[in-house]
Amino acid sequence: MSLSDFFTPLDLNNIAPKNGYFTSHLGSKISTYTDRFPDLDQEVKIAIFGVLDDRNAINNPGCALAPDYVREKLYQLHEGAYTTRIVDLGNIRQGETVTDTYFAVKTVVAELVKNDIIPVIIGGGQDLTYAQYLGYETLEQKVDLVVVDSHLDLDPEDNSTNFETTSTSFLNRILLHEPNYLFNYSNLGYQTFFASQDSLNVMEKLYFDTHRLGAISGNISISEPVIRNANVISFDISAIRSADAPANANATPNGLYGEEACQICRYAGFNDKLTSIGFYEFNPAYDTNGQTALLLSQMIWYFIDGVYNRKKDFPLNPKSQYLIYKTSLMHDDHELVFVKSKKSDRWWMQVPYPTGGSKNERFHLVPCRYDDYQTAISGEMPDLWWRTYQKLS
Numbered sequence: 001m002s003l004s005d006f007f008t009p010l011d012l013n014n015i016a017p018k019n020g021y022f023t024s025h026l027g028s029k030i031s032t033y034t035d036r037f038p039d040l041d042q043e044v045k046i047a048i049f050g051v052l053d054d055r056n057a058i059n060n061p062g063c064a065l066a067p068d069y070v071r072e073k074l075y076q077l078h079e080g081a082y083t084t085r086i087v088d089l090g091n092i093r094q095g096e097t098v099t100d101t102y103f104a105v106k107t108v109v110a111e112l113v114k115n116d117i118i119p120v121i122i123g124g125g126q127d128l129t130y131a132q133y134l135g136y137e138t139l140e141q142k143v144d145l146v147v148v149d150s151h152l153d154l155d156p157e158d159n160s161t162n163f164e165t166t167s168t169s170f171l172n173r174i175l176l177h178e179p180n181y182l183f184n185y186s187n188l189g190y191q192t193f194f195a196s197q198d199s200l201n202v203m204e205k206l207y208f209d210t211h212r213l214g215a216i217s218g219n220i221s222i223s224e225p226v227i228r229n230a231n232v233i234s235f236d237i238s239a240i241r242s243a244d245a246p247a248n249a250n251a252t253p254n255g256l257y258g259e260e261a262c263q264i265c266r267y268a269g270f271n272d273k274l275t276s277i278g279f280y281e282f283n284p285a286y287d288t289n290g291q292t293a294l295l296l297s298q299m300i301w302y303f304i305d306g307v308y309n310r311k312k313d314f315p316l317n318p319k320s321q322y323l324i325y326k327t328s329l330m331h332d333d334h335e336l337v338f339v340k341s342k343k344s345d346r347w348w349m350q351v352p353y354p355t356g357g358s359k360n361e362r363f364h365l366v367p368c369r370y371d372d373y374q375t376a377i378s379g380e381m382p383d384l385w386w387r388t389y390q391k392l393s
Contacts, residue, residue, distance in 0.1 A: 027075030057125025073297035109135025121278035142183035247292030269306015330379025
């Protein structure tokens with residue numbers, strides 16, 4: 001089966017401006033599936049595709065129409081100071097069942113990631129995050145997932161494996177999936193009144209990371225190490241406040257500012273580990289003057305900009321490009337080791353594997369902030385180090 005079997009080609013007449021694109025517009029640079037399926041050669045870095053399925057998008061029917069509205073705005077943005085190698089594969093048709101759609105997304109993501117091409121998914125409901133995650137099943141590696149969302153999308157009372165996967169409960173499906181290859185889950189931007197204490201307790205018990213909107217709003221750089229640790233990112237457009245992104249039936253007054261959403265996407269692009277990103281729940285029916293479509297297109301632009309400006313300083317090689325800092329805790333003989341990149345000034349922390357935890361490596365590298373190093377030199381254990389060690393045990 002060819003990848004093209006999953007896609008419907010684009011009709012550029014519905015997307016392109018009447019006078020066509022400037023030569024500097026992304027619409028003139030991106031190789032699109034119209035008559036002929038794009039060639040996925042070794043120079044292609046990013047593949048955009050839409051998913052026309054919103055059957056499990058709770059209270060937000062109509063978001064399946066999102067992809068072409070985003071393309072209309074994205075294609076009219078100018079290319080950055082680099083030569084893009086991007087393809088647009090078109091749209092994945094709605095399957096006969098939602099499971100059929102999941103299979104298509106899973107297969108496409110797996111094939112692209114295997115070929116070192118980053119999928120940029122434009123949904124559809126956020127339940128498609130589950131299908132995005134399933135694309136990593138054949139890679140036989142642990143996955144770090146970051147979800148940008150005002151809700152945790154977890155039902156702590158449902159431990160069944162037979163329930164329906166929806167935009168508000170897809171995390172249950174991921175946590176209960178066998179085999180389990182999720183190493184870490186992080187939420188960015190949840191709002192406490194939308195999160196039950198039971199859900200937060202589950203996150204704490206599993207040593208997962210949750211970051212309140214109030215903790216990162218106005219200081220978005222706090223999110224950078226969290227994002228740098230991700231292989232997979234899922235972005236729910238309802239995480240952005242309704243004044244900046246009204247096009248969602250579940251939009252709320254509070255949330256990320258538009259420029260903060262763009263910064264998160266640029267951090268995501270910079271991340272050498274990141275191999276797929278999905279943008280979900282944008283509903284054109286609620287879009288005032290195309291504002292949300294334009295913001296989402298700018299978010300994707302910033303992601304692309306980040307990808308083409310990657311520093312390639314992970315993994316840590318060659319060692320001459322890094323500075324090593326060692327500290328000792330106040331009431332413990334244990335030594336903490338930090339690594340700083342000379343290229344990007346970014347920090348990592350070495351967390352040792354417990355005895356017998358890994359045959360090939362002695363420690364696990366986790367992205368951190370300079371603040372974590374300062375905590376360590378003051379003699380205290382950084383919380384990030386402890387939580388990571390517990391997950392390795």
